[in-house]
Amino acid sequence: MGVYGLRSTLKVPESIVYGSHTVEELGQHTQKYGKRAVLIRGGRSLEKSGNYEKILSILKKDKISVEEIGGISHDPDEDQVRGIVEKVRTIQPDVVIGIGGGSVIDTAKAVSIIATCGGEVSDYWKGRVFDRPSIPYIAVPTTSGTGAEITKNAVITSHDHSFKKSIRSEYMIPNIALVDPTLTISMPSNLTAQTGLDALIQNLEAYTSKNAGPITDTLAREGIGLAGRYLIRACTTPDEPEPREGLSLAALYGGITLANAGLGLAHGLSHPLGIRFNIPHGQACAITMPSVIELNYPARKNRYDEVAKLLGTGPDAVSAFRTLLHKLGISTKLGDYGVTKDHIPLIVDESKGGSRRFNPIDHSDETVSTLLEELL
Numbered sequence: 001m002g003v004y005g006l007r008s009t010l011k012v013p014e015s016i017v018y019g020s021h022t023v024e025e026l027g028q029h030t031q032k033y034g035k036r037a038v039l040i041r042g043g044r045s046l047e048k049s050g051n052y053e054k055i056l057s058i059l060k061k062d063k064i065s066v067e068e069i070g071g072i073s074h075d076p077d078e079d080q081v082r083g084i085v086e087k088v089r090t091i092q093p094d095v096v097i098g099i100g101g102g103s104v105i106d107t108a109k110a111v112s113i114i115a116t117c118g119g120e121v122s123d124y125w126k127g128r129v130f131d132r133p134s135i136p137y138i139a140v141p142t143t144s145g146t147g148a149e150i151t152k153n154a155v156i157t158s159h160d161h162s163f164k165k166s167i168r169s170e171y172m173i174p175n176i177a178l179v180d181p182t183l184t185i186s187m188p189s190n191l192t193a194q195t196g197l198d199a200l201i202q203n204l205e206a207y208t209s210k211n212a213g214p215i216t217d218t219l220a221r222e223g224i225g226l227a228g229r230y231l232i233r234a235c236t237t238p239d240e241p242e243p244r245e246g247l248s249l250a251a252l253y254g255g256i257t258l259a260n261a262g263l264g265l266a267h268g269l270s271h272p273l274g275i276r277f278n279i280p281h282g283q284a285c286a287i288t289m290p291s292v293i294e295l296n297y298p299a300r301k302n303r304y305d306e307v308a309k310l311l312g313t314g315p316d317a318v319s320a321f322r323t324l325l326h327k328l329g330i331s332t333k334l335g336d337y338g339v340t341k342d343h344i345p346l347i348v349d350e351s352k353g354g355s356r357r358f359n360p361i362d363h364s365d366e367t368v369s370t371l372l373e374e375l376l
């Protein structure tokens with residue numbers, strides 16, 4: 001059996017709508033589910049960009065009544081989700097629209113399903129199963145990174161903020177993912193870099209995952225190439241439409257590929273690094289990525305060699321990745337983020353399970369400890 005004979009499945013939203021100015025169609029898509037919408041959003045950046053007023057007028061034009069729930073924090077916790085579920089249950093909307101970055105998209109995803117299935121976030125952490133569909137949910141990202149508009153999980157923080165953990169179900173895949181690159185034009189350069197690195201690494205880890213297959217490979221290769229071509233350009237010329245279109249597509253492909261092929265060790269380590277040392281997610285993935293490529297290289301030589309060509313920034317995948325990080329001003333020294341040797345056992349412990357299962361080679365905790373020690 002050749003590589004094209006490998007098993008490959010795709011589980012995706014009912015509709016994926018991509019393209020500049022597709023947000024103009026939001027009212028028409030919403031109407032499929034009814035006339036009463038709850039719109040969940042984050043802080044003030046959507047208003048500052050002018051996109052919020054625009055979205056409200058689009059919905060008004062199509063006679064959608066809107067109740068707004070704003071102020072979703074960067075790391076939504078159990079208590080915040082509970083409060084929004086109570087509001088949504090009172091409103092009883094036909095459809096939920098989540099507009100924002102990954103945290104907003106995930107919060108709206110969690111709220112839409114808990115509103116129909118009942119219970120608390122912690123019940124589902126402990127193993128309770130979602131047993132029916134969510135309120136119809138339309139996800140509209142305003143960043144180009146997480147791909148949360150595609151995936152079936154929502155990352156929620158514990159109420160004491162000591163850990164983050166996903167709840168997940170196929171019922172949580174948004175009904176519609178509407179990806180309009182023009183909504184990302186107002187993103188500042190540092191956020192563009194952090195989210196763009198997440199998009200790149202999600203495609204890269206899915207492409208080299210144990211669970212990679214021909215359908216996800218095709219999208220992942222394209223996503224890596226788009227990120228290589230446009231990440232720096234989107235940071236240096238933030239108002240230029242073409243790099244935004246390329247990065248939005250890379251993020252969309254990253255969401256599809258991670259949801260269907262899994263990720264790897266860099267993502268596994270990003271969770272404790274992110275929460276314990278307050279490092280943005282994409283950056284937390286990027287810090288260990290060159291070392292993870294070195295570790296995995298013997299198992300996926302051809303694929304990493306292809307990644308180097310797709311990135312176009314170095315003769316091999318490690319140096320190509322390092323060059324990219326250097327241009328973005330991102331350090332791969334853990335000491336620069338406050339990590340010491342004493343922290344390593346905790347980081348290793350909290351990185352277990354999840355993404356590490358799909359890493360192309362099996363690896364012991366000792367191997368991971370050594371990898372981290374070399375980055376101090």
Ligand SMILES: [Fe+2]
Nearest residue numbers: 146198202267
């Ligand atoms: Fe990620």
